[in-house]
Amino acid sequence: MTSRYFVQTHFILSKGIQYLVGALLLAFCSFCFATDSLPSWNDAATKQQIESFVKRVTTSGSPDFVEPAKRIAVFDNDGTLWAEQPIYSEFFFVLDQVKAQSPKHPEWKTTEPFKSALSGDMKGLAAAGEKGAAELMAATHAGMTSVEFARQVSQWAATARHPRTHRVFTEMVYQPMLELLRYLRDNGFKTFIVSGGGQDFMRAWATPVYGIPPEQIIGSQGELKFEMQDGKPVLLKLPNVALIDDGPGKPVGIERAIGRKPILAFGNSDGDQQMLEWTASGDGARFAGLVHHTDAEREWAYDRQSKVGKLDKALDEATAKGWTVVDMKKDWKVIYPSEKQ
Amino acid sequence: MTSRYFVQTHFILSKGIQYLVGALLLAFCSFCFATDSLPSWNDAATKQQIESFVKRVTTSGSPDFVEPAKRIAVFDNDGTLWAEQPIYSEFFFVLDQVKAQSPKHPEWKTTEPFKSALSGDMKGLAAAGEKGAAELMAATHAGMTSVEFARQVSQWAATARHPRTHRVFTEMVYQPMLELLRYLRDNGFKTFIVSGGGQDFMRAWATPVYGIPPEQIIGSQGELKFEMQDGKPVLLKLPNVALIDDGPGKPVGIERAIGRKPILAFGNSDGDQQMLEWTASGDGARFAGLVHHTDAEREWAYDRQSKVGKLDKALDEATAKGWTVVDMKKDWKVIYPSEKQ
Numbered sequence: 001m002t003s004r005y006f007v008q009t010h011f012i013l014s015k016g017i018q019y020l021v022g023a024l025l026l027a028f029c030s031f032c033f034a035t036d037s038l039p040s041w042n043d044a045a046t047k048q049q050i051e052s053f054v055k056r057v058t059t060s061g062s063p064d065f066v067e068p069a070k071r072i073a074v075f076d077n078d079g080t081l082w083a084e085q086p087i088y089s090e091f092f093f094v095l096d097q098v099k100a101q102s103p104k105h106p107e108w109k110t111t112e113p114f115k116s117a118l119s120g121d122m123k124g125l126a127a128a129g130e131k132g133a134a135e136l137m138a139a140t141h142a143g144m145t146s147v148e149f150a151r152q153v154s155q156w157a158a159t160a161r162h163p164r165t166h167r168v169f170t171e172m173v174y175q176p177m178l179e180l181l182r183y184l185r186d187n188g189f190k191t192f193i194v195s196g197g198g199q200d201f202m203r204a205w206a207t208p209v210y211g212i213p214p215e216q217i218i219g220s221q222g223e224l225k226f227e228m229q230d231g232k233p234v235l236l237k238l239p240n241v242a243l244i245d246d247g248p249g250k251p252v253g254i255e256r257a258i259g260r261k262p263i264l265a266f267g268n269s270d271g272d273q274q275m276l277e278w279t280a281s282g283d284g285a286r287f288a289g290l291v292h293h294t295d296a297e298r299e300w301a302y303d304r305q306s307k308v309g310k311l312d313k314a315l316d317e318a319t320a321k322g323w324t325v326v327d328m329k330k331d332w333k334v335i336y337p338s339e340k341q
Numbered sequence: 342m343t344s345r346y347f348v349q350t351h352f353i354l355s356k357g358i359q360y361l362v363g364a365l366l367l368a369f370c371s372f373c374f375a376t377d378s379l380p381s382w383n384d385a386a387t388k389q390q391i392e393s394f395v396k397r398v399t400t401s402g403s404p405d406f407v408e409p410a411k412r413i414a415v416f417d418n419d420g421t422l423w424a425e426q427p428i429y430s431e432f433f434f435v436l437d438q439v440k441a442q443s444p445k446h447p448e449w450k451t452t453e454p455f456k457s458a459l460s461g462d463m464k465g466l467a468a469a470g471e472k473g474a475a476e477l478m479a480a481t482h483a484g485m486t487s488v489e490f491a492r493q494v495s496q497w498a499a500t501a502r503h504p505r506t507h508r509v510f511t512e513m514v515y516q517p518m519l520e521l522l523r524y525l526r527d528n529g530f531k532t533f534i535v536s537g538g539g540q541d542f543m544r545a546w547a548t549p550v551y552g553i554p555p556e557q558i559i560g561s562q563g564e565l566k567f568e569m570q571d572g573k574p575v576l577l578k579l580p581n582v583a584l585i586d587d588g589p590g591k592p593v594g595i596e597r598a599i600g601r602k603p604i605l606a607f608g609n610s611d612g613d614q615q616m617l618e619w620t621a622s623g624d625g626a627r628f629a630g631l632v633h634h635t636d637a638e639r640e641w642a643y644d645r646q647s648k649v650g651k652l653d654k655a656l657d658e659a660t661a662k663g664w665t666v667v668d669m670k671k672d673w674k675v676i677y678p679s680e681k682q
Contacts, residue, residue, distance in 0.1 A: 069554055146596055190556075203600045213410055214600030215531075215556075224596055226589035226615055233618050235596050242583070242597075248567035255487055255565055255576050256583075257598060259544045259555030274567055277574050 037183040039333075040176040040340065046331045049324045050180065053287045057263060058187050064285035068188035072262040074254060074275060075181070077195035077202060077219075079268040079309040080291050081210065083162070083172040085300040087308055090197050092169070093156050095120070097140040114139070138239035141198060142222055145234040153204035167336070170209050175340055176332045177266075177291075181210055184264070192216045192262075194254055196246030196271050200237070218257045220245045250275035263287065273314040276323065288323040290314060295329040378524040380674075381517040381681065387672045390665045391521065394628045398604060399528050405626035409529035413603040415595060415616060416522070418536035418543060418560075420609040420650040421632050422551065424503070424513040426641040428649055431538050433510070434497050436461070438481040455480070479580035482539060483563055486575040494545035508677070511550050516681055517673045518607075518632075522551055525605070533557045533603075535594055537587030537612050541578070559598045561586045591616035604628065614655040617664065629664040631655060636670040 041047040056064040057071065078084040098108070098117040108114035113132030116124025125132065141149070157170055165172060181191050191212055195202060199219030206217055223240040226233060245253040251274050254262065265272070265279035268291040276288040292311065293302050303311040318325050326332075334340055382388040397405040398412065419425040439449070439458040449455035454473030457465025466473065482490070498511055506513060522532050532553055536543060540560030547558055564581040567574060586594040592615050595603065606613070606620035609632040617629040633652065634643050644652040659666050667673075675681055 199597075199600075215598065217600065221597060224593045226592045226619070233592065233615065233622050235592060251567045251574065251576060252565045256540075256562060257556065259540075259558065274574065278567070281574050 037186065038176065038179050040179055042331055042333055044331055046324060046326050050183075050287070050289075053264070053285060054184070054187050056285050066263055066284065070260060070263065071184075071187070071189040072192065072258060072260050073184050073189045073264040074192045074194045074258075074262040074266070074279065075177070076267040076269070076272045076275070077193050077197055077206075079293065080266055080272070081173055081177050081181075081193070082169070083174075083299065084309050085302070086164075088197065089162075089169045089172075090201050092160060092162075093153065093201065094136050094140045096156055096160055097152065098136065101139070134239075141201070142237045142239040144237055145229070146200065146224065146237060147234070149200055149237055150204045153201055157205040167338070170205055171338060172336060173209060174291075174332070175334050175337045178210070178337065180266075181212070185211070189264070190216065192218060192254075192258065194245065194250050194265075194275060195219045196244070196250075198222075199245070218245060218253045220249075246271045248274045251278035254278065265289070266291065267314070268293065269309040269311050270314045271309075273317060276314065277317070280321065280323070288318070288321070289326060290318050290323060291326045292328060294327050295332075295335070297329075298335045299328060301329075378527065379517065379520050381520055383672055383674055385672055387665060387667050391524075391628070391630075394605070394626060395525070395528050397626050407604055407625065411601060411604065412525075412528070412530040413533065413599060413601050414525050414530045414605040415533045415535045415599075415603045415607075415620065416518070417608040417610070417613045417616070418534050418538055418547075420634065421607055421613070422514055422518050422522075422534070423510070424515075424640065425650050426643070427505070429538065430503075430510045430513075431542050433501060433503075434494065434542065435477050435481045437497055437501055438493065439477065442480070482542070483578045483580040485578055486570070487541065487565065487578060488575070490541055490578055491545045494542055498546040508679070511546055512679060513677060514550060515632075515673070516675050516678045519551070519678065521607075522553070526552070530605070531557065533559060533595075533599065535586065535591050535606075535616060536560045537585070537590075539563075540586070559586060559594045561590075587612045589615045592619040595619065606630070607632065608655070609634065610650040610652050611655045614658060617655065618658075621662065621664070629659070629662070630667060631659050631664060632667045633669060635668050636673075636676070638670075639676045640669060642670075 038047055038050070056062055057066040059065060075081055078088050082089065095117055098114060102108050102114075102118055105114070108118060113125055113128035113136055116128065117136060144152075157168070159168070161168055162172055184191055193202060193206065193210070193212055193216065195218070197219050199217060199221050202219050203214040203217050207213055221242040223238040223242050225236045225238055227236055228234075243249060243253055243256075247270070250272065254275065261282045262279045263282065263285065264287040265276050266289040267276055272290070276290070280286045280288045290311065292315070293300055293309070295301060302309065303315060315325070317323070328335070379388055379391070397403055398407040400406060416422055419429050423430065436458055439455060443449050443455075443459055446455070449459060454466055454469035454477055457469065458477060485493075498509070500509070502509055503513055525532055534543060534547065534551070534553055534557065536559070538560050540558060540562050543560050544555040544558050548554055562583040564579040564583050566577045566579055568577055569575075584590060584594055588611070591613065595616065602623045603620045604623065604626065605628040606617050607630040608617055613631070617631070621627045621629045631652065633656070634641055634650070636642060643650065644656060656666070658664070669676070
């Protein structure tokens with residue numbers, strides 16, 4: 001063996017060993033993923049239903065196999081991915097924005113619904129009804145450019161805190177659902193948010209929190225107007241509603257933005273019922289899931305009588321049709337990322 | 342050397358050689374890609390401008406580097422990705438659908454604009470104006486479920502032929518633009534269609550043709566209504582317009598569907614002007630391109646005076662701002678995929 005040949009052989013050998021070690025590590029890591037993908041879920045029926053569904057649609061040759069491009073998964077946001085009590089977090093943003101803008105609007109001190117919003121009078125706000133809510137939305141979600149609105153939301157999301165937990169709102173997302181989102185993506189799914197909440201509101205903070213890009217975040221939308229300001233094009237947010245992405249509006253939002261029927265959907269309230277029906281109605285294997293808030297101690301317990309996130313008809317349909325119902329208290333080891341062990 | 346050791350060594354050696362050969366092939370193929378990514382484009386200034394832009398935004402450490410998630414590229418469809426003369430292809434679909442449905446509508450024989458549509462009387466159709474066009478659109482794009490409409494379009498796209506070339510319409514896409522779409526995707530771009538044409542119409546045929554999934558195809562949209570038919574959920578297409586994705590509507594469509602400002606946009610007419618302005622107004626390196634139809638022999642030659650795909654103001658702005666203008670006759674070696682060498 002000449003020295004040169006030895007060096008070449010040694011080089012090839014060491015490359016070969018690198019290759020083998022790499023392959024072994026890869027196999028080992030796949031094994032880790034397979035066992036640890038949902039560590040915050042208790043080993044109960046719910047977790048098994050999720051894993052069994054994912055296995056069926058991703059196993060090549062399985063009768064339920066779905067090609068990756070069609071593995072569309074949709075998730076409601078409020079009450080499904082993050083907390084929604086005592087009121088939707090976006091409503092806290094609205095109240096905070098009314099306060100922040102009030103110096104420019106002295107008339108708000110004496111005009112409803114702004115008067116109640118400024119004093120935190122929830123009864124007064126309730127009395128202002130849908131008309132009052134629309135006025136508050138118009139005052140805080142319109143009249144500025146899309147860029148300016150995103151800046152306002154980002155600033156709020158980085159600083160505002162929930163009145164009960166004193167956490168910033170983006171820390172009140174559900175750790176088990178973060179794991180589920182990642183688990184689905186690791187299995188070739190494309191994950192979307194389909195929420196009744198404001199699309200522009202969510203897009204301003206949700207991408208790093210959920211790992212979902214803005215083009216996969218669908219929500220309620222206002223009209224936009226393209227115009228030139230000082231020679232630069234802007235999109236002005238108008239108060240007119242373009243889509244209420246809730247209830248029967250969710251399948252509409254899905255069709256407009258995605259154009260494919262999802263194979264998996266997760267919600268938590270009657271506002272998600274039509275999205276779940278739409279998803280479940282497709283051919284082949286389909287997964288329809290509900291998060292049932294059963295944990296008064298670690299989160300909140302509410303369903304049929306709740307004013308926020310009411311779960312009544314959809315719970316009946318889930319029972320009748322065998323949809324998966326997550327029992328938060330029994331199924332989840334932890335609620336928020338900060339509780340992770 | 343024992344026999345077992347020899348076998349192991351041989352195994353490792355052969356794996357090592359496989360690894361090396363693989364690495365060499367990969368390096369070789371990258372080289373092929375780098376030189377051959379736009380083979381149907383002549384080696385002129387336009388091609389260089391495209392390649393130079395892509396290099397700048399994808400080179401790590403470059404001051405113009407853009408992370409992959411933000412490499413959004415948007416393309417108009419009619420006249421940019423496929424032919425649009427003598428009228429938009431979707432209008433041929435409308436005329437064919439009116440004929441196909443006429444047995445169920447005997448009154449159409451004597452009522453405008455249907456009478457002119459049935460007899461192919463273009464002057465009569467022109468006289469019916471926008472109101473007539475809206476009636477034809479409502480009759481052919483609404484009143485059925487989303488699934489039924491997609492089936493009608495697919496059937497049409499597979500069989501209908503262009504009156505001049507006698508090709509099916511999906512063969513009248515531009516080979517150089519197909520290469521550009523793929524080249525961008527190979528460089529980490531996410532490619533979108535943003536067209537004035539019907540979103541549901543395009544989604545029914547465009548995915549295999551352009552390699553773009555339905556959720557990245559944005560177009561003009563009608564309202565949808567979720568309802569139950571025989572116990573199954575459907576989306577009914579309504580005649581009301583939800584978005585005219587043309588002119589100032591294009592940045593609106595982009596914001597609603599993508600939520601990020603593109604870094605590259607390609608159009609061919611004044612209907613793309615605002616999309617190009619919106620794209621060009623972002624910080625950092627931006628690419629705004631126009632396809633100029635200059636080839637009367639191989640395709641069509643038209644711009645400022647054309648009734649379809651009028652290119653007038655946007656051409657002036659392109660000149661003033663240094664946008665890239667593709668001269669179809671000079672820049673493209675071939676027009677359609679069938680002419681590929």
